[in-house]
Amino acid sequence: MQDNIFQILQKKKDQILEVWIKTQINSPDLRDELISNEDLRSSCEELINNLMSSLNEENINNPHSPDFDGVNEILAGISFSQAKKGFNPRETAFFIIGLKEALIHVLQEEVSDPQILFSESLKLTRLMDNFSIITFETFIRGREEVILRQTDEISEISTPVIRIWDGILALPIIGTLDSSRTQIVMENLLQEIVETGSSIAILDISGVPAVDSLVAQHLMKTVSATRLMGAECIISGIRPEIAQTIVHLGIDLSNIVTKATLASALKFAFRSMRLEVKAVVAKENKNS
Amino acid sequence: MQVEKDQDVVPFRNRVKEFAVKIKMGLVNQTKLITAASELVRNMLKYANGGEIEIEIISRGRDNGVKLTFKDKGPGILDIKLAMQDGYSTGKSLGLGLPGAKRLVSEFDIKSILGQGTTITVIKWANG
Amino acid sequence: MDRIPILRMGHFLLVTIQVDLYDRLALNLEADLVQMVSKTSAQGVLIDISAVSIVDSFMGRIIGNIASMCKIMDAHTVVVGMQPAVAITLIELGLPLKGVYTALDVQKGMNLLTSMIGSQGEDEDEEEDDFDS
Structure with missing residues (x-):
């Protein structure tokens, strides 16, 4: 069997x-x-x-x-x-x-x-x-x-919000901005503004490879949202080729404060917060 | 649920919120969905004296979403294309209701028959 | 009928919206606020919306209206404490609330109002520089 x-x-x-x-x-x-x-x-x-x-x-x-x-x-x-x-x-x-x-x-x-x-x-x-x-x-x-x-x-770490001064935030954007990323950037930035009580945010786009009309639109949205919260938003790091494309595409960024470098954006931020950076051993004070 | 008067708007918004929280939608998307819902309900109250709203949870792969269906028996919309344009309004409002709501949700569908009413379906995915 | 309380603080009026507004309530607020501005000849209005989780186009319009009405009655309006999610939603909705001043919290809004009134008539340019750039 x-x-x-x-x-x-x-x-x-x-x-x-x-x-x-x-x-x-x-x-x-x-x-x-x-x-x-x-x-x-x-x-x-x-x-x-x-x-x-x-x-x-x-x-x-x-x-x-x-x-x-x-x-x-x-x-x-x-x-x-x-x-x-x-x-x-x-x-x-x-x-x-x-x-x-x-x-x-x-x-x-x-x-x-x-x-x-x-x-x-x-x-x-x-x-x-x-x-x-x-x-x-x-x-x-x-x-x-x-x-x-x-x-x-990746999307979490690619959008760090840095507190570079009391009341000033910086946000270096690296890589392409699409709408889902803009949303994350915006959320992080606004959340950080609330938490730190910052009144100025600097968006540095020197790491953004290209700015087309869509990216520009996303940037403008971020700026307007920051304004609604009661803070000012500066865009810095505009490279010459980006300036060219922006103008060629006919994008109007005139009601946004733009600066060429993060340094000049920071200078602008200091000025509007009435802060002054001085060298310690300044013999003559030109700024009086 | 049925919406007929102004005071129904807030409870309705809370209901939508409950659903959104249930599928763990993020705060921003929640706000977007509820705002869109609020716009559409307002339209319904204003132009059709209320109507019926269905709230349901749907899923697509690993993504969940909230689906809202607004049904009214109002006068209908003459020119949907025109109504979907920013700044167009037959009433005295900003004309942002329909196009704004569309921007706030993931999927938007509108059907309207003159004299019989309008049905609007919107979907908002938890991550999108 | 429910009403939103309007508090008077020196030259300013303070409105704290603690509940989700329905339309009737918002319209009442608009009417009451304009009345109060005229009665107290306030120079500034501070609207705190930090507890408001939803601002739709109707609410946005009311806020805009209040700002414009106060403006022609010579009072400045500052909206403070908007939630990030609300700000993002308003932008997406296409409602950037142009012409409405904003500040992060009541304290900053107060400072803004004080400086606006202080600089009024003296140095318009400076005001533009600081808050409207």
Whole structure:
């Protein structure tokens, strides 16, 4: 009497696990600095136990069966965390493909009838392939998450608001200004104005590669919003080529205070706050 | 919910805020959404003597949003293109209501049939 | 009917808006404020909107109206304490509140009013330089 393959697999669970882990450990692709052998073993064991307990005659042909939810969840968890840890796709693929190999290897030893062997391994392959797809979907989702987090971080650090003097803020803008960035810049700036009670803000655009009408519009919006809050906004760092494009495009910046350099903007700010910068050993005071 | 008089505006704004907070919308976007809602409600009260507003939460991928549908049985809008222009108003206002509201939300859709009423749908995504 | 209280402080009137305005309330405020300016011959009006989370085009218009009305009655209007989110929204809405003076907080608004009144008639240029540049 031939055992059915589920019983075989159930019986040989430990052997499958060993074969699977051995293939992975022997593989040159496994980077043991990323995952210890114990961790690998425990996640493999969890997956196999879950798979074996949910696998039966009916659902082997239906990889979408809810019976596999547990397996899918474990797989998703593993590949998600692998993606975040910086595993490459090959390593993640090897993980699940290794299981398929181990399963078929054991099956081959146990089942003698080539007919049955073939049809059963076909079913298993189909099921495992579906698991690979799921692994990949979650792997990519994990990667996307990493990218999104980095995007957030970049936009966070790319808009520092610096308090250069009591009541004077400076905001160096580096890189292209699009509308979502303008929004972040504006929010940070206005928030900082409220927190520090500053009355003058200097927007330095020397790090902005190009100013087109859209960017100019964003800048003007920021200036007007600052004014509504009750603070003055100066735009500095206007390079000659930017001045050229602004005029050629017919953008009117005449009701905005613009300065060529951050230094002259700061000087203007000092003057309007009635502050004076003096050299300590000034022998003659020209400014009296 | 139903809006018929001036005093309904504030509770309505609070309802919109509740929804926006529920999907963790940022403060600025919240303010934009509520302001837009306020403009549209005001239009509804002024030109159509009130109407009905539906508030719902929708999602698109990993992004959530608030969708507002304003339905009134007012006179309708003769020329939508003209009404969407800055500074155009048939009443004595600034003419910023419709175009301003459009700028404040992520998606804006307006349908109007003369004599039967106007339906405006706006969507504001939590990050956008 | 609810009313927004208007406080008198020397030559100035101080209005602190603590609730979200509905239209009736805003219109009342406009009327009351103009009355008060004439009655007390105030030289400056300070409107604190730091507690207001929503300013739509109607509210914006009322603020603009108040400023213009006070202006022709020879009183300056300063709006103080606008929330960042409100400022961004107003700009996006297309309502930069031209002609309305703004300040960060009540103290700064007070200083602004004092200097505006102080410099009135003496040195118009200087005033322009400092606050309207």
